[in-house]
Amino acid sequence: MSTAPTTTAAVRVTGVDKTFETRSGVVHALQGIDLEVAAGEFVSLIGPSGCGKSTLMRLIADLDEPTAGTVEVNGTSAAQARKDQAYGIAFQQAGLLPWRTVAANVALPMELHGPSGAARRERVADLLEMVGLSDFADRYPDQLSGGMQQRVAIARSLAEKPSILLMDEPFGALDEMTREKMQTDLVRICAETGAAVAFVTHSIPEAVFLSDRVVVMSPRPGRIQEIVPIEVGADAARDDHLREESVFFEHVTAVREALHGGSAASTARGVETR
Amino acid sequence: MSVATLSPRGETTVRIVAPVTVGLLVLGIWQFLVTVVGVSDYLLPSPASIVEELVAFWPSIVSATVITGTNALIGLVVGTVLGVGLAALAARWRAVDDMSAPIVAALAVIPIVALAPVLNSMFGADSQFGRQAIAALASFVPVFINTLRGFRQTLPVHRDLMRAYAASGGQVFRTVTLPTALPFVLTGIRIASSLAVISALVAEYFGGPRGGLGGLISTSAASSAYARAWAYVVASIALGLLFYLVTLGIERLVLRRIPTGGAR
Numbered sequence: 001m002s003t004a005p006t007t008t009a010a011v012r013v014t015g016v017d018k019t020f021e022t023r024s025g026v027v028h029a030l031q032g033i034d035l036e037v038a039a040g041e042f043v044s045l046i047g048p049s050g051c052g053k054s055t056l057m058r059l060i061a062d063l064d065e066p067t068a069g070t071v072e073v074n075g076t077s078a079a080q081a082r083k084d085q086a087y088g089i090a091f092q093q094a095g096l097l098p099w100r101t102v103a104a105n106v107a108l109p110m111e112l113h114g115p116s117g118a119a120r121r122e123r124v125a126d127l128l129e130m131v132g133l134s135d136f137a138d139r140y141p142d143q144l145s146g147g148m149q150q151r152v153a154i155a156r157s158l159a160e161k162p163s164i165l166l167m168d169e170p171f172g173a174l175d176e177m178t179r180e181k182m183q184t185d186l187v188r189i190c191a192e193t194g195a196a197v198a199f200v201t202h203s204i205p206e207a208v209f210l211s212d213r214v215v216v217m218s219p220r221p222g223r224i225q226e227i228v229p230i231e232v233g234a235d236a237a238r239d240d241h242l243r244e245e246s247v248f249f250e251h252v253t254a255v256r257e258a259l260h261g262g263s264a265a266s267t268a269r270g271v272e273t274r
Numbered sequence: 275m276s277v278a279t280l281s282p283r284g285e286t287t288v289r290i291v292a293p294v295t296v297g298l299l300v301l302g303i304w305q306f307l308v309t310v311v312g313v314s315d316y317l318l319p320s321p322a323s324i325v326e327e328l329v330a331f332w333p334s335i336v337s338a339t340v341i342t343g344t345n346a347l348i349g350l351v352v353g354t355v356l357g358v359g360l361a362a363l364a365a366r367w368r369a370v371d372d373m374s375a376p377i378v379a380a381l382a383v384i385p386i387v388a389l390a391p392v393l394n395s396m397f398g399a400d401s402q403f404g405r406q407a408i409a410a411l412a413s414f415v416p417v418f419i420n421t422l423r424g425f426r427q428t429l430p431v432h433r434d435l436m437r438a439y440a441a442s443g444g445q446v447f448r449t450v451t452l453p454t455a456l457p458f459v460l461t462g463i464r465i466a467s468s469l470a471v472i473s474a475l476v477a478e479y480f481g482g483p484r485g486g487l488g489g490l491i492s493t494s495a496a497s498s499a500y501a502r503a504w505a506y507v508v509a510s511i512a513l514g515l516l517f518y519l520v521t522l523g524i525e526r527l528v529l530r531r532i533p534t535g536g537a538r
């Protein structure tokens with residue numbers, strides 16, 4: 001890997017280990033992670049609970065620091081990228097401030113750094129339009145459904161037009177119908193903004209529907225098991241029709257096999273030794 | 275009669291009418307005991323005679339209420355400022371918390387009014403300062419304890435979010451920590467408001483300048499003007515209620531404007 005790449009990857013993770021000291025000993029959350037997300041690329045991280053996918057996301061966001069290895073975001077260190085506000089972030093919990101209106105929640109990052117006055121108001125209006133919540137600007141979060149709250153959180157994460165979006169199971173707490181609607185919306189929003197996305201999920205169809213590549217991880221210690229490219233064909237749009245295409249199911253099967261491959265193999269070995 | 279079957283409006287009426295009825299009934303029995311049964315005025319002055327004294331000494335009662343109320347208010351404000359300020363420091367720096375914890379615990383268990391004679395002699399018998407200091411000390415404790423708890427309620431997701439925004443310490447405090455703590459701060463102030471009035475009033479029993487409600491209650495009782503003493507007691511109750519209701523009103527007003535509805 002060249003030290004001075006000609007095109008800067010959105011995210012470059014090199015040889016990352018992460019261990020946590022707990023009372024019952026050292027936990028290896030991540031081991032030997034190498035991953036690159038190109039500019040504008042949509043990459044999902046999928047794996048069973050405890051595979052470290054959320055930890056990896058937190059390392060990219062510089063919410064935690066790797067024990068070994070380096071994380072580069074937009075060609076700078078993760079810490080510098082965080083200070084530069086290179087990424088927008090959304091969590092499983094919407095994490096809205098309940099004492100602020102929807103509009104004020106979306107405006108929060110811009111209040112901390114960024115445009116003020118008319119420019120800010122205009123941006124908030126645009127963002128609420130984008131997530132279809134223009135009529136709810138003056139409501140408070142507790143007056144919204146879970147799906148609407150999550151849409152506000154996504155609008156907030158896009159506030160400063162980041163070139164990278166980090167999303168940690170943002171649709172994890174939503175019902176299936178809302179979830180599919182949000183996925184379709186997210187595909188549209190990403191196409192509009194051209195942002196690279198690192199998306200943590202534990203839903204196989206969700207990962208396949210959204211991603212250019214699906215990174216399949218295995219637990220204890222968290223490792224990248226396989227990276228499944230999702231090629232839906234140049235002419236096939238990522239819309240609700242895709243969910244019924246055979247190519248979609250083929251990829252779902254491929255990801256499922258990659259996910260179960262590791263455990264199936266170890267079970268097989270277990271059977272052999274018996 | 276079944277209250278459960280009443281309409282919401284009927285329920286509200288009952289909620290207001292019931293205690294008023296009980297109050298009037300008690301006053302009636304009280305008056306009856308004194309005038310008809312003949313309980314001596316020395317033991318129990320009648321409500322009518324207390325009202326008479328209330329009217330006769332109205333200017334003195336008003337000025338006494340203002341003096342005690344001012345002491346309590348100054349104490350409440352100073353205690354609140356100190357409580358919130360120190361809680362902010364304790365929430366920020368563990369060492370401050372460790373240092374202040376035993377002092378606050380000590381303040382919480384000693385009857386602060388017991389300091390009145392000491393403070394009176396420290397600051398001179400003609401100064402209101404001792405009483406204000408006692409009211410401030412009494413207010414400080416609940417404000418500090420509640421505020422510190424409030425400062426620790428910040429949700430992990432909000433903390434992560436503010437870190438992701440690379441927000442400065444001041445920005446985090448202003449946008450997340452303080453609003454999260456606000457309901458706790460207001461509850462602390464509401465509890466402190468009653469304590470401030472009680473402390474300012476009782477502190478007057480231990481010497482210092484006359485003229486406040488506490489001083490006049492003890493003077494009246496000492497000169498066997500029992501009905502007048504009771505009139506000052508009525509004014510004290512009104513003052514305490516005023517402080518409580520005003521702080522409760524502020525709490526309700528702020529919390530209605532700022533929905534804090536649970537963790538999200």
